[in-house]
Amino acid sequence: MFKATHVPVGQDQVQHIEMTRDIAQRFNHHYGDIFAIPEGVIDKESAVLPGLDGRKMSKSYGNIIPLFCDSKTLRKHVMKIKTNSLEPGEPKSSEDCLLFDIYKSFASDSQISSMQKDLEDGISWGDAKNQLYELLDEQLSSYRLRYDELMSDSSYLDKVLRDGAERAREVAHTNLNEIKSVIGLGSLS
Incomplete structure (x- = not known):
C-alpha cells in the first residue's frame, strides 16, 4: 500500500515479509510493476531479549x-x-x-x-x-x-496522530486509485 522497499523486522517475523513479497510479485506479474517488493531488514546485532522466565520476552x-x-x-x-x-x-x-x-x-x-x-x-x-x-x-x-x-500532553499526541493519519490517507488514496485503475475498477473519488 505504501510501497515500502525495506521493512525492519525481527527474525521471528520474516515469514510475513516473504508472504508480502509473494503477493506483490504475483500482482505485479499480472498488472505491471505497481507494488514494491519489500526486503526485510533484520538487525543481526539485536537478539531476542529473554523474558523474566527465560522464554522470549512477550x-x-x-x-x-x-x-x-x-x-x-x-x-x-x-x-x-x-x-x-x-x-x-x-x-x-x-x-x-x-x-x-x-x-x-x-x-x-x-x-x-x-x-x-x-x-x-x-x-x-x-x-x-x-x-x-x-x-x-x-x-x-x-x-x-x-x-x-x-x-x-494528550492534545499533542492527538495532533501527531491526526497529522500522521492524514498523510497516510493521502498516500493510500493515491496508491489505491492506481491499483483500482490497473485492475479495471475505476478510481476512489
Whole structure:
C-alpha cells in the first residue's frame, strides 16, 4: 500500500515479509510493476531479549520488563527474574544465565566484564539483580521521563496522530486509485 522497499523486522517475523513479497510479485506479474517488493531488514546485532522466565520476552507471556514503568515497578519485575539455586559464594557461570543475558543488552563492555567477574566470584542472586535493576533504572530514566511528558500532553499526541493519519490517507488514496485503475475498477473519488 505504501510501497515500502525495506521493512525492519525481527527474525521471528520474516515469514510475513516473504508472504508480502509473494503477493506483490504475483500482482505485479499480472498488472505491471505497481507494488514494491519489500526486503526485510533484520538487525543481526539485536537478539531476542529473554523474558523474566527465560522464554522470549512477550506481553502475552506476562514475562516483560516494562520499559516505561516507575522505579518501584521496575525493581519488582527485575526481582522476579528466574535464576538457579546456587548459593552466595558459589561461582556462577554467565553462560545460560538469564539475568546476565538481560544485563549485557544494556551494559557497557567494562560493566559486562565486571558482572562476569562478580558471577565467577559468587555474587548472590539478590545482589546481581540489584546491579541489573540499577543499570536498567539508569539507562531507562531519560526515556521514562520523555514518555511521561508525551503521555501527559494528550492534545499533542492527538495532533501527531491526526497529522500522521492524514498523510497516510493521502498516500493510500493515491496508491489505491492506481491499483483500482490497473485492475479495471475505476478510481476512489
